[in-house]
Amino acid sequence: MKLGMEKDLLLEQKHGKSRVRVARVWRQPGGKETIVEWNVNISLYSDCIPAYTDGDNSDIVATDSMKNTVYAKAKECVEQLSAEEFGVLLGKHFTSTYPKVTGATINIVEKPWERILMDGIPHGHGFKLGTEKHTTEININKLGEVKVTSGVEGLALLKTTQSGFVGFIRDKYTLLPDTKERMLATEVSAVWRYSKKPSCYTKAYISVQKTLVDVLFGSPHEGVYSPSVQNTLYFMAESVLHRFPEIEFIRLSMPNLHFLPVNLPNIVKFDHDVYVPTDEPHGTIEATLTRKKITFSKL
Numbered sequence: 001m002k003l004g005m006e007k008d009l010l011l012e013q014k015h016g017k018s019r020v021r022v023a024r025v026w027r028q029p030g031g032k033e034t035i036v037e038w039n040v041n042i043s044l045y046s047d048c049i050p051a052y053t054d055g056d057n058s059d060i061v062a063t064d065s066m067k068n069t070v071y072a073k074a075k076e077c078v079e080q081l082s083a084e085e086f087g088v089l090l091g092k093h094f095t096s097t098y099p100k101v102t103g104a105t106i107n108i109v110e111k112p113w114e115r116i117l118m119d120g121i122p123h124g125h126g127f128k129l130g131t132e133k134h135t136t137e138i139n140i141n142k143l144g145e146v147k148v149t150s151g152v153e154g155l156a157l158l159k160t161t162q163s164g165f166v167g168f169i170r171d172k173y174t175l176l177p178d179t180k181e182r183m184l185a186t187e188v189s190a191v192w193r194y195s196k197k198p199s200c201y202t203k204a205y206i207s208v209q210k211t212l213v214d215v216l217f218g219s220p221h222e223g224v225y226s227p228s229v230q231n232t233l234y235f236m237a238e239s240v241l242h243r244f245p246e247i248e249f250i251r252l253s254m255p256n257l258h259f260l261p262v263n264l265p266n267i268v269k270f271d272h273d274v275y276v277p278t279d280e281p282h283g284t285i286e287a288t289l290t291r292k293k294i295t296f297s298k299l
């Protein structure tokens, strides 16, 4: 019996290839080399219902072909480009090449290879792995309309003072004392979407990250007091939207990684000096700050 889709059922589907790893090296005439390493995820939205209902694959782009396309397009990119630009290039390729593909989502995570400095001199072809990762998501439709988000993952930040938490709800379950002196440690994940293409995605990524870090720490000598992770997160997000008009929204996730005071009777009296670092359980503080659309009332 041929199995078809029942009339009263709705099938929503997508298919793609995940974790396609590719590295691309560019050699410059003077001998300097640059490298990017990307982990690419592709999802295609395509009109290929018969593949599900009838086993008819005639409208299917094989995920193996998607993987090969990543390598082929990386080869074609003779000039260095950002992960965002590579994602747009892939998305445009899939949506314009295959008639049945109506849209695509491309996610890329870039590995943080950083050029080695040897006695202050940038090495021509030596790199070490950094920590935080640059991410991007491209959403594109058949009309070529593109939405680009960029982000950072694993941005681990800590300050040893200038943080506190007071005035929260007290009830029979509350043990946490008020404090105006504590550590603040977090691992920031951020995602922001562009309403307009910035002049350079890579420069924008670096500047947004710098803004987040600057706001959390404050000036080198005085710092800035944080009354909660929530308040600091808000000022970080607000500062990004203030400084970058081309960014439409920013979503921040900042776990509160607790450093617990060590107090051992007759052995260690805590004086804001000895802590037990923990990463679980941790607080989870997340928020999205979006520009309100300016609406013009009819005259």
Ligand SMILES: O=c1[nH]c(=O)c2[nH]c(=O)[nH]c2[nH]1
Residues within 6 Å of the ligand: 165, 176, 227, 228, 229, 230, 256, 283
């Ligand atoms: O900055 C903080 N926000 C919280 O919501 C919270 N909750 C908690 O126990 N400690 C903290 N710290």
